[in-house]
Amino acid sequence: MASSIPASARADDVPVGAAALAGGRGRRTRRLAVAGAGFVLLLVVVAVAAPALAPYDPVRQSLRARLAAPTLAGPDGKAHLLGTDHLGRDVLSRVIFGARVSLAVGFAAVVVGGLVGAVLGLLAGFRRGWSDSVIMTLADAQLAFPFILLAIGIIAVLGPSFPTLILVVGLSGWVNYARILRGQVLGLRSREFVDAIHGLGGSVLRIVVRHILPNVMSSLVVIATLELARAIVLEATLSFLGLGIQPPTPSWGGMVHEGREYLDSAWWISTAPGLVLMATSLVVSRTGDWLRDLLDPTLRGE
Amino acid sequence: MRGLLPFLGSRLLRALVALWLVSTVVFVVMRLSGDPVPLLLPPDAPRSEIFRVRAELGLDRPLIVQYAVFLGNALRGDFGRSIHFREPAVRVVAGYLPATVELGLTAFALAALVALPVGVVSAVRRNSLVDQVSMTIALIGQAAPTFFIGILFILVVSLRLGWLPTSGRGDWRNLVLPALTLGAFAMASIARLTRSAMLEVLRADFIRTARAKGVAETLVIVKHALKNAAVPIVTITGLQFGTLLGGAVVTETVFAWPGIGRLAIQSIYNRDYPVVQCTVFVSAVLFIVINLCIDVFYGLLDPRVRTS
Numbered sequence: 341m342a343s344s345i346p347a348s349a350r351a352d353d354v355p356v357g358a359a360a361l362a363g364g365r366g367r368r369t370r371r372l373a374v375a376g377a378g379f380v381l382l383l384v385v386v387a388v389a390a391p392a393l394a395p396y397d398p399v400r401q402s403l404r405a406r407l408a409a410p411t412l413a414g415p416d417g418k419a420h421l422l423g424t425d426h427l428g429r430d431v432l433s434r435v436i437f438g439a440r441v442s443l444a445v446g447f448a449a450v451v452v453g454g455l456v457g458a459v460l461g462l463l464a465g466f467r468r469g470w471s472d473s474v475i476m477t478l479a480d481a482q483l484a485f486p487f488i489l490l491a492i493g494i495i496a497v498l499g500p501s502f503p504t505l506i507l508v509v510g511l512s513g514w515v516n517y518a519r520i521l522r523g524q525v526l527g528l529r530s531r532e533f534v535d536a537i538h539g540l541g542g543s544v545l546r547i548v549v550r551h552i553l554p555n556v557m558s559s560l561v562v563i564a565t566l567e568l569a570r571a572i573v574l575e576a577t578l579s580f581l582g583l584g585i586q587p588p589t590p591s592w593g594g595m596v597h598e599g600r601e602y603l604d605s606a607w608w609i610s611t612a613p614g615l616v617l618m619a620t621s622l623v624v625s626r627t628g629d630w631l632r633d634l635l636d637p638t639l640r641g642e
Numbered sequence: 643m644r645g646l647l648p649f650l651g652s653r654l655l656r657a658l659v660a661l662w663l664v665s666t667v668v669f670v671v672m673r674l675s676g677d678p679v680p681l682l683l684p685p686d687a688p689r690s691e692i693f694r695v696r697a698e699l700g701l702d703r704p705l706i707v708q709y710a711v712f713l714g715n716a717l718r719g720d721f722g723r724s725i726h727f728r729e730p731a732v733r734v735v736a737g738y739l740p741a742t743v744e745l746g747l748t749a750f751a752l753a754a755l756v757a758l759p760v761g762v763v764s765a766v767r768r769n770s771l772v773d774q775v776s777m778t779i780a781l782i783g784q785a786a787p788t789f790f791i792g793i794l795f796i797l798v799v800s801l802r803l804g805w806l807p808t809s810g811r812g813d814w815r816n817l818v819l820p821a822l823t824l825g826a827f828a829m830a831s832i833a834r835l836t837r838s839a840m841l842e843v844l845r846a847d848f849i850r851t852a853r854a855k856g857v858a859e860t861l862v863i864v865k866h867a868l869k870n871a872a873v874p875i876v877t878i879t880g881l882q883f884g885t886l887l888g889g890a891v892v893t894e895t896v897f898a899w900p901g902i903g904r905l906a907i908q909s910i911y912n913r914d915y916p917v918v919q920c921t922v923f924v925s926a927v928l929f930i931v932i933n934l935c936i937d938v939f940y941g942l943l944d945p946r947v948r949t950s
């Protein structure tokens with residue numbers, strides 16, 4: 341979250357992107373980006389405050405209230421706004437708690453992928469030479485392969501766990517950061533200000549951290565937002581396949597999987613978490629698009 | 643055709659490097675899992691038996707030797723015997739492959755056949771109702787997780803309306819929903835890109851010239867505009883073909899489609915590592931070969947690509 345808010349605020353001092361859009365459209369895009377960031381913030385609040393917001397314990401089972409349709413007065417005399425699942429657990433409570441898994445894995449994966457990708461991208465762009473070749477060959481190889489198969493192989497061996505999931509989902513995304521940052525650094529390092537700092541005795545580390553990094557920050561924010569949507573969907577997909585978060589911990593992908601066998605009789609078990617997941621993915625990725633239009637329209641072709 | 647051979651050579655080299663990297667990762671991941679011998683033997687097997695099998699599988703040799711042997715075996719298509727099916731892993735995978743190819747090709751054909759006209763019409767009738775509706779659907783299609791699209795299809799089309807079967811492989815009716823699910827992302831991406839590529843070209847001067855000459859509008863769109871928008875469309879279409887392979891894992895699981903994606907997942911549950919490795923390797927080869935073909939096709943289509 342911390343990454344999205346300064347991003348939309350920064351939009352004011354990035355005239356290139358804003359000017360590229362017609363005045364009216366630019367304002368609309370900015371409003372949409374802020375709304376999208378607001379949605380993510382809302383999700384974070386829901387995830388953090390889940391114990392206070394959820395009407396019931398998400399893992400408490402109730403034989404009496406099994407497979408109850410969305411109702412205000414269930415067989416156990418309680419309201420279940422999104423019904424109950426095959427073990428009588430409240431679906432709404434589980435969807436609310438599921439936001440924790442999605443966002444925790446999503447943000448952690450963005451951090452892991454972003455750190456690895458940014459470091460490698462900066463290295464490749466700044467050092468050039470063989471480290472550039474090695475890093476870009478690795479990136480090509482990873483892009484040349486459906487990552488989900490590799491993820492499945494790794495999880496099969498290491499066993500599904502929270503850290504494994506973060507690592508796998510995070511590493512699935514480093515290439516995008518690395519490629520875009522490398523391109524930008526290649527352009528920046530030949531500029532006079534880099535030579536000037538170098539001439540004044542600034543170390544390479546200082547140049548990268550104090551001068552290159554702030555210049556590529558807006559691109560980083562855009563990629564991170566798009567990556568967040570991708571990471572959330574990948575986590576849900578792995579959990580749906582039984583390779584992610586293990587039951588009884590509620591996760592959106594896992595809930596869709598559990599409800600599959602009851603699609604005919606209790607459609608709400610799969611549909612509720614699935615629709616929330618779909619909406620989250622749509623809003624977050626659109627927010628990334630809007631941020632890109634505002635902050636860095638040159639990324640559009642990527 | 644000058645420059646075509648070096649171009650092909652560099653692409654082939656890159657494909658081989660990618661394949662080598664993937665097989666190395668498969669090897670490393672396999673070794674991370676520790677000693678597979680106890681999994682192969684009954685729990686009460688004597689120590690001498692464990693040592694015998696370990697020596698038989700070459701697991702007592704130095705890691706570098708094991709790596710060389712693994713690469714050699716992989717090149718010859720030898721991934722060991724499936725623990726679950728009790729036959730060579732590569733034969734198991736070969737048996738499941740046709741179903742995946744059938745699903746993948748159908749999904750791809752459906753995606754291209756639907757997306758191209760939709761993209762062209764959306765560009766020509768920009769901001770019309772057709773454009774807005776189809777682009778909204780495309781946005782949703784790009785963002786929605788594949789597995790949930792499949793679940794929604796089963797819920798609405800199979801269970802509520804009763805039009806098509808929910809799972810399994812049989813005649814064309816079994817194929818429609820899995821192919822639509824698998825193709826959804828590609829369809830959405832191709833439609834959006836076709837639209838923007840067409841919009842770009844329709845602004846060009848030569849289109850105005852063609853119209854001014856009195857060329858029929860249909861001819862302008864198809865012959866002048868679409869032909870010039872083809873290069874980016876072919877690129878993205880090719881890329882989408884590759885990602886279909888990854889989506890097959892999910893789609894096959896949702897629809898109980900007997901292909902290699904579902905086989906991979908089931909083999910993980912069965913702890914049938916030889917089959918998992920073989921599936922990953924075969925998919926990698928398929929993916930790389932497809933991409934190589936697309937690169938070659940692209941190089942033939944647009945000579946400028948060869949030099950870059």
